[in-house]
Amino acid sequence: MGTRHLLFGAGGLSLAVPAELVKTIHEQLTVQAVAGTRDWFRGLGVAHGKLLPVTDMGAFFGRRSSTGHTLEIAASVGMSGLQVDTVYGLSNMPISEIPLNRQNTASHRGENPALSSRAIVQDERVHRLLDVAALLQSPAFLNIAENSH
Amino acid sequence: MPLVTSTPREQGSGVPFLLVMLSVLALLVSLLGLTRTVTVANDRLADLQLAWQAVQNDTVEGSELVATNRQMERMQTPLPALQKAAYWSLGLVILSIVLCAWLLISMRRTKQSQSQVDDERHKAEQSDLMKLTDEIAPLANGDLRVRATVTDSTAGSVANVFNYAVSELHWLVGTMGHVAAKISQAVDRSRHSADSIAVACTEQSSEIHRSSNDLLTMSGKMAELSADAADASVAAQAAADQAERGADALSAGLNRLFTIRDEADETTRLMHRLVENVSAIDERVTTIQKVARRTDLLALNTTIRASAGSRAASVTDAAADLGHLSDEVAQLAEVLGQATRDIGTLTSTISQDASDTVQSMEHTNAELAAGVAQTRQASQALELIRMDTQALRERVFAMADKTVQQTGILRQLSESMDLINSITRKTGEGVSANAASLDELLDLASELQRGLADFQLPDKPDAEVTADDAPKTVKTSLARRAADRAVIHE
Incomplete structure (x- = not known):
């Protein structure tokens, strides 16, 4: 049995993350906004008694803001909350290499290393596999201060 | 137009009438005089009776007796007017009697003369009428040329009227x-x-x-x-x-x-x-x-x-x-x-x-x-x-x-x-x-x-004229008018 992935959409992008990295899918997570942070940073929430930074994935990738569920990601490099629009479900489809349009993968600061060239095709949708470790460690994701480059 | 003339009988009757009127007038005057005489006598008799009654009653005195005596003497004297009236009355009565007698005599004589005049006049009128009849005889035939002779007699008056009628x-x-x-x-x-x-x-x-x-x-x-x-x-x-x-x-x-x-x-x-x-x-x-x-x-x-x-x-x-x-x-x-x-x-x-x-x-x-x-x-x-x-x-x-x-x-x-x-x-x-x-x-x-x-x-000829005869009558009238003109112009 292969690795299962959680398929979701954010800001018009169809994405996928390994299901083992998702601890919980929160339907409505109360988030407290933090002043002086970027607009794609939603704020801080509490999940299972622990602080959880929540990021708007649609806005982070330079698309429209996401208003749906919050994925609680628990990776070895840290925890984070990703607010997405729609959660499609789990998929056991194999990962394939598909040439992608670069414009769809460009972030507001150019090419985002978290978006890999691998993807999962489910229901005629192409979900790009999100590299969670690279995302959580990327400077763009970690730098949430406003007016900072 | 008829003439009005007075006859001798009518002229003779005026005098007796006048005489009768005079006699009647004389009788009236005499009666008036007698009436006045009787009235004055009655007044005198009444005064006398009053005076005699006063004397019998002894209500008069001396002077009044004298006055009464004078009054009675005055009443015994006859009134001249009464005597004169009595004379006139007597004269008038006599005159009236005379006039009446003369009137009767005059009337008798007038009647006798009038009878003679009437007989003569009657004969003359008969003669005139016969002549007039002869003259107007052609008129019966519608001849309007006839003319009657006008005289002073009654027949002359008739002739005059006849001529006027013909005209x-x-x-x-x-x-x-x-x-x-x-x-x-x-x-x-x-x-x-x-x-x-x-x-x-x-x-x-x-x-x-x-x-x-x-x-x-x-x-x-x-x-x-x-x-x-x-x-x-x-x-x-x-x-x-x-x-x-x-x-x-x-x-x-x-x-x-x-x-x-x-x-x-x-x-x-x-x-x-x-x-x-x-x-x-x-x-x-x-x-x-x-x-x-x-x-x-x-x-x-x-x-x-x-x-x-x-x-x-x-x-x-x-x-x-x-x-x-x-x-x-x-x-x-x-x-x-x-x-x-x-x-x-x-x-x-x-x-x-x-x-x-x-x-x-x-x-x-x-x-x-x-x-x-x-x-x-x-x-x-x-x-x-x-x-x-x-x-x-x-x-x-x-x-x-x-x-x-x-x-x-x-x-x-x-x-x-x-x-x-x-x-x-x-x-x-x-x-x-x-x-x-x-x-x-x-x-x-x-x-x-x-x-x-x-x-x-005349009534008879007009009554016989009918509507059918009218034109004939008109023609006859026209012929008569022409004849009349001829007679007139003659």
Whole structure:
């Protein structure tokens, strides 16, 4: 049995993350906004008694803001909350290499290393596999201060 | 003109009359004098009786006795006036007796002389009358040339009157001829007027005949118009009947529409209730969808946690996850149960409302079908009304055309009547002229009657004159007038 992935959409992008990295899918997570942070940073929430930074994935990738569920990601490099629009479900489809349009993968600061060239095709949708470790460690994701480059 | 002359008898009778009057006057004067004498004597006797009574009563004294004595002496003296009156009375009585005697004698003598004069006069008058009779004898044959000899006797007066009568007869004959000529002219004018009236009456008769024909034509047209009006009335009655039936059908359809409206209102109310129930069901469905999403999410989280079970840190964390999961599942089950019960109740209500709505709609459909039938019947009635109205309109147009024709005929009739009026006016003028001529003829006849009334004509010849003899009489008069003129000019 292969690795299962959680398929979701954010800001018009169809994405996928390994299901083992998702601890919980929160339907409505109360988030407290933090002043002086970027607009794609939603704020801080509490999940299972622990602080959880929540990021708007649609806005982070330079698309429209996401208003749906919050994925609680628990990776070895840290925890984070990703607010997405729609959660499609789990998929056991194999990962394939598909040439992608670069414009769809460009972030507001150019090419985002978290978006890999691998993807999962489910229901005629192409979900790009999100590299969670690279995302959580990327400077763009970690730098949430406003007016900072 | 008769002459008034005094006869010797009348001249002789004036003196005795005067004498009688004088004697009567003398008697009256004597009677007045005697009356006065008796009155004065009576006064004197009364005074004397008073004086004698005073003396017997001894109421007078000496001086009064003297005065009374003087008074009695004065009364014993005769009055000169009384004596003079008595003398005059006596003289007058004697004079009256003398006059009466002389009057009787004079009357006897006058009577004897008058008898002699009368005999002579009678003989002379008989002679004059015989002569006058001989002179006027030709007049009996219509000869107006006769003239009587006028003398101082009575027969002369008669001759004078006869001559005057003959001259008046001449004038009368001439006047009658002139009047006859005027009458002839007046009769000619009357005849001319009568001819004019006859011609005018002929034209009037022709015009009246033509007007009568026009009136007959108009009467026929009017009869046709009346028939059209009757047909139009029948058509209007039919249209009215159809309209009444259409109105009944429309009224019935309207009642059905009212019923349908009430049922539609009920159906609308049920539909509103149905919509509200559907909205409630939608809310419940939304709730169920939320629960489904939460269930999906819970299932997803469960799957994720199950797949990550091997990576759980401890048994305590797994138990906590399971407890949390159990609570969420129980909560979802409670929500789902409540939503299911609500949906069941709503479904039952919706089913009942749907059944009522179906019944209402079926009844509405039945009412609608009846209403459609009523409306179709009303539509047919209206169509019949339209056809009747069309026929009525055509009838009215026909009546209008005939009315226009009648107007033309009436105009022509009016002109004919004007012409008749003009002819009648001329006829009236002719009749007036004829009446004036007749009046003139009447005046002339009156004048002739007045001329004849002044004379005492023999009754027998006039009584024998008849209408057939009138022209002959006129001719005879004309011949006599010519003869008279010849005699006069001689």
